[in-house]
Amino acid sequence: MIQTPPLRDSVLRHLIYSIGKDPEHAILEDWRMALSYAVRDRVVDAWFKATARTYETGAKRVYYLSMEYLIGRLLEDGIVNLELLDEARAVMDEMERDLGLVLADEPDAALGNGGLGRLAACFMESLSTVGCPAHGYGIRYEHGLFRQQFVQGRQIEHPELWLSQRHAWEFERPEVRYRIGFGGHVDTRDGVTRWHPAEEVEAEAFDTPVVGWKGRWANTLRLWSGRAIHPFDLDAFNHGDYTRAAAPEALARTISRVLYPDDTTQQGKELRLKQEFFLTRAALCDIIRRFDNQFKDVRQLPEKVAIQLNDTHPAIAGPELVRILHDERHVPFEEAMEIARGCLSYTNHTLLPEALESWDESLFGQLLPRHIQIIDRIDATHAEQNPSRTQSMRSDHQVKMGQLSFAMAHKVNGVSALHTELMKTTVFEELHHLHPDRIVNQTNGVTPRRWLLACNPRLAGLITEAIGEGWVDDLEQLEKLEPHVQDAAWLDRYTAVKRDNKAELSNWMAQTYDLHVDPDMLFDVQIKRMHEYKRQHLNILEAIAHWQEIREHPELDWTPRLKIFGGKAAPGYFFAKDIIRLINDVAAVINNDPVTNKYLKVVFLPNYNVSLAERLIPASDLSEQISTAGKEASGTGNMKFALNGAPTVGTLDGANVEIRQHVGAENFFLFGMTAEEVMERREVEDHAKKAIEADPRLAAALDLIHSGRFSPGEPDRYHNITGNLQGADYFLVCSDFTDYWRAQREVDKAFADTQGWARMAALNTARSGWFSSDRTIRGYMSDIWGAGSLL
Numbered sequence: 001m002i003q004t005p006p007l008r009d010s011v012l013r014h015l016i017y018s019i020g021k022d023p024e025h026a027i028l029e030d031w032r033m034a035l036s037y038a039v040r041d042r043v044v045d046a047w048f049k050a051t052a053r054t055y056e057t058g059a060k061r062v063y064y065l066s067m068e069y070l071i072g073r074l075l076e077d078g079i080v081n082l083e084l085l086d087e088a089r090a091v092m093d094e095m096e097r098d099l100g101l102v103l104a105d106e107p108d109a110a111l112g113n114g115g116l117g118r119l120a121a122c123f124m125e126s127l128s129t130v131g132c133p134a135h136g137y138g139i140r141y142e143h144g145l146f147r148q149q150f151v152q153g154r155q156i157e158h159p160e161l162w163l164s165q166r167h168a169w170e171f172e173r174p175e176v177r178y179r180i181g182f183g184g185h186v187d188t189r190d191g192v193t194r195w196h197p198a199e200e201v202e203a204e205a206f207d208t209p210v211v212g213w214k215g216r217w218a219n220t221l222r223l224w225s226g227r228a229i230h231p232f233d234l235d236a237f238n239h240g241d242y243t244r245a246a247a248p249e250a251l252a253r254t255i256s257r258v259l260y261p262d263d264t265t266q267q268g269k270e271l272r273l274k275q276e277f278f279l280t281r282a283a284l285c286d287i288i289r290r291f292d293n294q295f296k297d298v299r300q301l302p303e304k305v306a307i308q309l310n311d312t313h314p315a316i317a318g319p320e321l322v323r324i325l326h327d328e329r330h331v332p333f334e335e336a337m338e339i340a341r342g343c344l345s346y347t348n349h350t351l352l353p354e355a356l357e358s359w360d361e362s363l364f365g366q367l368l369p370r371h372i373q374i375i376d377r378i379d380a381t382h383a384e385q386n387p388s389r390t391q392s393m394r395s396d397h398q399v400k401m402g403q404l405s406f407a408m409a410h411k412v413n414g415v416s417a418l419h420t421e422l423m424k425t426t427v428f429e430e431l432h433h434l435h436p437d438r439i440v441n442q443t444n445g446v447t448p449r450r451w452l453l454a455c456n457p458r459l460a461g462l463i464t465e466a467i468g469e470g471w472v473d474d475l476e477q478l479e480k481l482e483p484h485v486q487d488a489a490w491l492d493r494y495t496a497v498k499r500d501n502k503a504e505l506s507n508w509m510a511q512t513y514d515l516h517v518d519p520d521m522l523f524d525v526q527i528k529r530m531h532e533y534k535r536q537h538l539n540i541l542e543a544i545a546h547w548q549e550i551r552e553h554p555e556l557d558w559t560p561r562l563k564i565f566g567g568k569a570a571p572g573y574f575f576a577k578d579i580i581r582l583i584n585d586v587a588a589v590i591n592n593d594p595v596t597n598k599y600l601k602v603v604f605l606p607n608y609n610v611s612l613a614e615r616l617i618p619a620s621d622l623s624e625q626i627s628t629a630g631k632e633a634s635g636t637g638n639m640k641f642a643l644n645g646a647p648t649v650g651t652l653d654g655a656n657v658e659i660r661q662h663v664g665a666e667n668f669f670l671f672g673m674t675a676e677e678v679m680e681r682r683e684v685e686d687h688a689k690k691a692i693e694a695d696p697r698l699a700a701a702l703d704l705i706h707s708g709r710f711s712p713g714e715p716d717r718y719h720n721i722t723g724n725l726q727g728a729d730y731f732l733v734c735s736d737f738t739d740y741w742r743a744q745r746e747v748d749k750a751f752a753d754t755q756g757w758a759r760m761a762a763l764n765t766a767r768s769g770w771f772s773s774d775r776t777i778r779g780y781m782s783d784i785w786g787a788g789s790l791l
């Protein structure tokens, strides 16, 4: 074994020999790369050990298939997990570099849209921390989620260029390539059916090691990149037609060029379906090659391989695995189905009808002619085995990916207790009836390494001083903080930590955006994708109403509040974009009102991403989780806030329900209708009108928007929003407004009692241990995958 040199030597060696710079001429990026390589060396040591051990033991492996991984930056993560923070800081101090600036120089890899992608990233880290042999598969998008800019309050999208910046984390594997076919035809000879694709591209592997806590284990995130099989059309080249000669490469690369930025509506685009098959087939080829290397009989697959589908996006894994087993390995069809089902399981992340995947059967059949036949056979077999069945995997000329995933999975899971119950009574009602043991719950979690230890070092330090460091990979140990919460002196220190975090954020906002805010205000934060069901417009309506009240009585002792928003809207989701613009317009008016602006300010920070979340969450006082009940499958931001000592104002939706159970009802500001009440209220005629009539504050706030108070010169700018709220108001903003208002006034009162608030915040931290993604992963291992830890 090679002896690991001190970090300092390693950094200098890499600076000189890997980067080719001497310390005198190195720029920030060079130091960042040198430090990354030095840390990476140690990650690789852990990685090789883990790989060898998995191979030796012949243990079952977990494969996580996801179209998205919202990983964020990796250098700090590696440093924290390998406990190199002090050493890294000392090295950078010696080189007269600020470690914080070096870490922040890394591009933020945004290969995902939101919750689903971030969950995949937390899961990868937890899989390594708990020592479960696992591989993540995804796509190496050249461009991740767009960068958001505001121009006169409106969202402008810019391409994101993370790959054009240097980073140290991936290893190209040119020898690991698979052919991925599309289109063509199917024929049957001597009873054997074969698919002959018309077009083929290659998927090339890029590996990123993912290290767990203390470097005890590391797994692989393998991302696929599109390549042409013959990068050059030689014939065209020899004829001097260079554009045509390069065309195959350009076409192949298109597949992994860009992440689809719309996570709200399924659009049925051909390229998206190609991406899904590209990821899925490349992953399956890799899984089977690895299995064949070590084992003999494909009938053993379910014993050795667990494949988790992150939503329906890789649902084609069912038919493709059956195709490989049946068409290529000649396993009888029904047995092939059984083997595939034994390996596969599926996680549902949304019940919103517009986000459920279905594909036009003619598009599907053109691109995947053999798979559509297999789907029909799976469907027929399933119908035969379940004669009372009425719903098919194909209806209205569409292929239903949810139905397919359910039928091809041995377990199907929801992501919070409420969501799982709703799955049983709504989208999967019939299938649940036929397979009552298939649906299980695995409430989401977040990794405490990134979301507490790394992003909130002050709080992490205070906790470790009180209860030791065991909490880092056993988060429920946070309950040992309870006695300290009863100690006034300790609570003062807890409050000081929060205050320091808020001051740091205020300084950063002043430097970065010239926004000047008082760190003693209540920092009220709503950060998430923009969506009507998440109801950012409910939040801004309340701000308008509150502003009016302060204006009427500026002499009263109001609790000063800063409302912070962050979030991107899908480029084609015009309503969500209007809400962004409205919030920015309202901010411009309210922040410039000299009568009220010591009591109320509103800011919308542009380009919300993982790194910004890491800055904001430790500095938050209040977590806004205000979705229409029944619509947010789980939420994971909600867990990060609670863990970092920001109590929730929220509805009984998704994991809010479980957060409230854990932290205690008295430490959670509940408001709004339940999921059941929501369904009933929708049936009430003119529910919005009635709610508006009953609440003059709401009526006045809507009138202000409608009158053009926030859009001078263009009074009708927000008539679409006001019309929607006064009309159908599908997400029941008006019906929940009054209770939301009441809850916010309770927040004001509670925050004014500094000790009481500190107790509430600290109890949120002490009682959030259950929301670790380590707990979630152990749940998947035992209830779904049948996989063990090799630690």
Ligand code: 26V
Pocket: 113, 114, 115, 116, 117, 119, 260, 262, 263, 264, 265, 266, 267, 311, 349, 350, 355, 357, 415, 444, 632, 633, 634, 635, 636, 654
């Ligand atoms: C949907 C679609 C629709 C088709 C086109 C591309 C695309 C990309 C992503 C999605 C995902 C939407 C589902 C989603 O992100 N759900 C979120 O999952 C989180 C993790 O389980 C959960 O905490 C959130 O509540 C849930 O909204």
